[in-house]
Amino acid sequence: MSTETTQGYYSPDEAQALFQQANEAYAREDYTAAREGYDKLLAHGFGGPDVLYNLGTTHLAHGDLGRAVLSLERARKQGGKAPDLESNLALARARQVDKVVGATADEPFLSRVTAATDGAMVSWVFLGAWLVGFALVLARRAWPWARGTVTAVLAGLCLTAAVPAGALLAAHVWVHQNVHEAVIVSPTVAARELPRDGARSLFEVHAGLKVQTLDESGRFVRIRLPNGLEGWAERDGVADI
Amino acid sequence: MRRTGSGRAAWFAVLALLATAPAWADDIEFYQTADRTEVGTEDAFHLTVVVVNAPANAQVRLPQSEDFEVLSNSRSSQRSISLSGGGPAVIQDVTRHMLVLRPNRAGSLTIPPAILNVGGRQMKTEPVRVTVKEGHASQGSAQGSARPALPDPFRNMPSTANDTLGEDEEADEPVIPRGDSDLFLRSTLDRDDVYVGEQVTLSLYVYSRVDLSSVDSVTMPKLEGFWSEAVENPTQLSSDQKIVDGIPYRTYLLRRSALFPVKPGALTISAAEADITTGFLFAGHRVHRIANALKVKVRPLPAGAPPGMSNANVGNWRLSLDVSNTRVELGQPVTVKVVLEGTGNVKNITPPKLTGPASLKVYDPTTTDKLTPSRNRIQGRRVVEYLVMPQRTGAFTLPALEFPYFDPSTRRYEVARTEPVTLNVEAGAGGSTSLGTQTPRLNDSASEQKNVLTSGGIRPVRYQARFEAPATPVWQRPFFATAVLAPLGLLAGVALMGGVRGRLATRTEAGKGKQQARAARKRLAAAEKLRAGKDAGAFYVEVEKGLLGFLDAQVGAPLGGLTRDALGERLAAAGVDAERRARVQFVLEACDMGRYGGGVEPAERQKVLEAAAAVMEGWGR
Numbered sequence: 040m041s042t043e044t045t046q047g048y049y050s051p052d053e054a055q056a057l058f059q060q061a062n063e064a065y066a067r068e069d070y071t072a073a074r075e076g077y078d079k080l081l082a083h084g085f086g087g088p089d090v091l092y093n094l095g096t097t098h099l100a101h102g103d104l105g106r107a108v109l110s111l112e113r114a115r116k117q118g119g120k121a122p123d124l125e126s127n128l129a130l131a132r133a134r135q136v137d138k139v140v141g142a143t144a145d146e147p148f149l150s151r152v153t154a155a156t157d158g159a160m161v162s163w164v165f166l167g168a169w170l171v172g173f174a175l176v177l178a179r180r181a182w183p184w185a186r187g188t189v190t191a192v193l194a195g196l197c198l199t200a201a202v203p204a205g206a207l208l209a210a211h212v213w214v215h216q217n218v219h220e221a222v223i224v225s226p227t228v229a230a231r232e233l234p235r236d237g238a239r240s241l242f243e244v245h246a247g248l249k250v251q252t253l254d255e256s257g258r259f260v261r262i263r264l265p266n267g268l269e270g271w272a273e274r275d276g277v278a279d280i
Numbered sequence: 281m282r283r284t285g286s287g288r289a290a291w292f293a294v295l296a297l298l299a300t301a302p303a304w305a306d307d308i309e310f311y312q313t314a315d316r317t318e319v320g321t322e323d324a325f326h327l328t329v330v331v332v333n334a335p336a337n338a339q340v341r342l343p344q345s346e347d348f349e350v351l352s353n354s355r356s357s358q359r360s361i362s363l364s365g366g367g368p369a370v371i372q373d374v375t376r377h378m379l380v381l382r383p384n385r386a387g388s389l390t391i392p393p394a395i396l397n398v399g400g401r402q403m404k405t406e407p408v409r410v411t412v413k414e415g416h417a418s419q420g421s422a423q424g425s426a427r428p429a430l431p432d433p434f435r436n437m438p439s440t441a442n443d444t445l446g447e448d449e450e451a452d453e454p455v456i457p458r459g460d461s462d463l464f465l466r467s468t469l470d471r472d473d474v475y476v477g478e479q480v481t482l483s484l485y486v487y488s489r490v491d492l493s494s495v496d497s498v499t500m501p502k503l504e505g506f507w508s509e510a511v512e513n514p515t516q517l518s519s520d521q522k523i524v525d526g527i528p529y530r531t532y533l534l535r536r537s538a539l540f541p542v543k544p545g546a547l548t549i550s551a552a553e554a555d556i557t558t559g560f561l562f563a564g565h566r567v568h569r570i571a572n573a574l575k576v577k578v579r580p581l582p583a584g585a586p587p588g589m590s591n592a593n594v595g596n597w598r599l600s601l602d603v604s605n606t607r608v609e610l611g612q613p614v615t616v617k618v619v620l621e622g623t624g625n626v627k628n629i630t631p632p633k634l635t636g637p638a639s640l641k642v643y644d645p646t647t648t649d650k651l652t653p654s655r656n657r658i659q660g661r662r663v664v665e666y667l668v669m670p671q672r673t674g675a676f677t678l679p680a681l682e683f684p685y686f687d688p689s690t691r692r693y694e695v696a697r698t699e700p701v702t703l704n705v706e707a708g709a710g711g712s713t714s715l716g717t718q719t720p721r722l723n724d725s726a727s728e729q730k731n732v733l734t735s736g737g738i739r740p741v742r743y744q745a746r747f748e749a750p751a752t753p754v755w756q757r758p759f760f761a762t763a764v765l766a767p768l769g770l771l772a773g774v775a776l777m778g779g780v781r782g783r784l785a786t787r788t789e790a791g792k793g794k795q796q797a798r799a800a801r802k803r804l805a806a807a808e809k810l811r812a813g814k815d816a817g818a819f820y821v822e823v824e825k826g827l828l829g830f831l832d833a834q835v836g837a838p839l840g841g842l843t844r845d846a847l848g849e850r851l852a853a854a855g856v857d858a859e860r861r862a863r864v865q866f867v868l869e870a871c872d873m874g875r876y877g878g879g880v881e882p883a884e885r886q887k888v889l890e891a892a893a894a895v896m897e898g899w900g901r
Binding site: 054090122126158159176177212 | 737738739740741742743744745746747748749750751753754755760763764766767768770771774
């Protein structure tokens with residue numbers, strides 16, 4: 040057990056104690072107390088995949104499908120991919136009301152690439168290759184003993200490796216900036232044709248459905264379903280992952 | 281010559297021989313009989329004409345009538361010698377004429393009398409009246425006839441027909457088809473009234489009075505509603521003799537199958553077909569023959585079946601259990617064989633399933649069958665072999681097994697049973713009492729509850745947490761952009777430093793010249809102070825050093841020590857014009873003269889000083 044966050048509202052021991060209290064509340068099926076405990080940790084900077092997973096599991100046990108999916112997706116986004124997480128996420132999806140017909144694997148290429156790779160890892164690989172490559176170039180200029188072929192080859196390899204790593208990093212940056220995933224958290228949300236209350240309702244979505252948010256206008260956010268359906272939904276019913 | 285016997289004794293011997301010689305019976309008997317008095321137009325029946333003690337010249341004229349067709353005519357003779365008391369043996373000759381007749385029309389018909397002519401004397405038999413119906417006459421009338429009394433012309437011939445047909449083979453004779461009387465197919469059943477699951481044996485024969493070359497193809501009938509097992513499938517033709525309506529045929533068995541009806545009702549067996557080649561070599565002739573269809577009445581099993589009874593459980597069965605070892609170590613498997621053997625449809629029976637307590641893991645079994653048909657009856661054994669793996673130590677019981685079946689011979693339900701078997705499972709060499717977690721030794725735990733584990737449900741929460749602050753992507757952290765741009769900045773800085781250093785180097789050369797020029801002017805200023813002094817040499821030394829220092833700085837190379845000509849050339853090479861070179865030469869020569877020639881006039885010193893200043897001030901313009 041380790042704690043990376045040491046500053047903040049709780050000391051590490053207090054955070055652990057609160058986490059255990061929440062777990063015990065979950066064990067006695069006091070889901071409200073358990074959820075409050077996990078929420079407190081998150082609110083004071085003591086988050087992470089484990090807390091989010093427990094929070095999502097608590098919501099799932101409590102029947103709050105939307106927030107269960109939201110917390111579990113957030114846990115997964117923070118690198119918490121694990122069999123228990125995937126299992127509970129699958130269970131939550133199985134309980135969803137909505138069945139998106141026509142949802143295919145036509146997810147954009149960049150989204151698929153970024154989903155398959157770890158952004159932090161890509162960042163570190165790019166940075167390392169970039170710095171080492173330039174360091175070797177500078178060394179060749181500064182010191183005569185570093186002007187050998189080996190140094191040149193290593194510098195070339197590092198800078199060559201930095202090119203695809205940089206491209207992958209650029210993909211992550213683009214997806215991070217442009218693709219916004221969200222989860223429907225309200226039991227029922229109407230997707231309207233225009234971002235106003237009186238607009239015609241195109242379709243309804245229900246808690247737990249994962250969507251993309253494209254645009255925002257006042258109280259409304261434009262959502263896109265995995266099969267391409269789009270509509271304006273009230274912002275309160277949609278939570279970003 | 282003396283005579284050795286008397287004539288009287290010889291006469292007595294001849295009389296004695298005559299007294300003991302056999303005597304021929306002299307009473308002639310002549311009659312005819314039919315084996316049936318009621319026949320159908322499709323039936324054949326036997327007419328036998330018997331002549332007893334007919335002399336050699338006796339002539340028999342058999343009855344002839346247009347109402348009957350003679351299918352066959354044969355004759356047999358029999359001579360018997362009987363001895364009674366001390367009298368002579370009596371010899372009796374019996375001659376039988378056997379006709380196979382078939383009526384040509386229905387009605388009350390009369391077979392005319394047969395006639396016997398003996399030495400001019402004529403004897404007649406009584407006519408025989410036969411009632412003829414259309415089609416076939418009933419079986420009962422045939423059975424009620426005097427058929428068993430008729431002689432069999434082939435009774436003395438060796439025949440194995442009865443042996444090959446088996447004890448249950450149907451004794452029914454086939455009907456000779458009108459068109460194909462020389463060669464026809466015949467399907468027979470050993471019985472036509474059975475229970476569900478009881479064996480019926482179907483045999484397909486060729487009846488032939490011609491030579492067979494080969495049977496080219498045989499199409500067995502459709503057997504809907506039957507489970508079929510082959511009993512005989514001869515690969516070579518072998519014939520037997522059989523009399524059909526008094527006509528001798530060679531019979532060839534083509535197929536024999538055991539049929540087990542699987543449902544009650546009137547089941548039909550369609551006609552088999554065969555292509556048969558007759559004759560030999562180039563005289564061969566291929567014919568197609570179709571056998572007769574058959575019907576079987578299948579009765580349902582009677583009421584009162586025991587639990588677990590199936591329609592396939594018919595026959596006579598014995599059930600047994602074979603356990604490889606009843607005392608084993610934990611982890612050692614036990615082989616348990618459930619053996620069901622007997623008579624019936626071996627391949628369709630299902631022996632009872634072996635069960636056991638949860639502490640004995642029973643794996644899926646393997647089934648092997650061994651058929652040993654005997655006398656056309658299907659029998660054998662079915663063995664279901666289980667692998668049983670004890671999971672715990674203790675004494676565990678494999679329960680008794682039961683197999684209910686219906687025995688058609690007794691028409692009763694029976695139950696074959698096995699005894700329970702107890703397995704003693706002991707700890708192995710490691711001393712473990714179970715293959716999984718440590719559990720106490722259990723005694724027969726057949727009733728313990730199963731722990732049902734499914735893969736569904738919510739996974740539990742995590743007991744420990746690794747807390748992390750909300751993570752900012754690495755590329756959004758401040759150091760990242762700095763680190764990425766730093767090498768570029770560093771490279772640019774290095775390049776910039778190189779440029780600056782180059783420039784600084786250039787500028788230093790110029791400054792050095794200026795410094796030298798300033799030093800030269802300082803020397804001239806010092807010489808100005810010495811101009812009015814007594815030491816003229818010091819004055820001219822200062823002027824010469826000042827001028828040469830200035831020239832060194834301007835040309836960029838030391839000029840001291842050069843001859844006047846060499847100095848002139850160097851200045852010319854540096855682009856100094858002739859007038860200035862002349863002034864330099866004037867000053868240097870004046871200095872030489874002043875130091876070594878004694879010229880010490882102040883006016884002269886002033887003139888040299890001004891010339892040196894003029895060289896310096898006008899330089900570079």
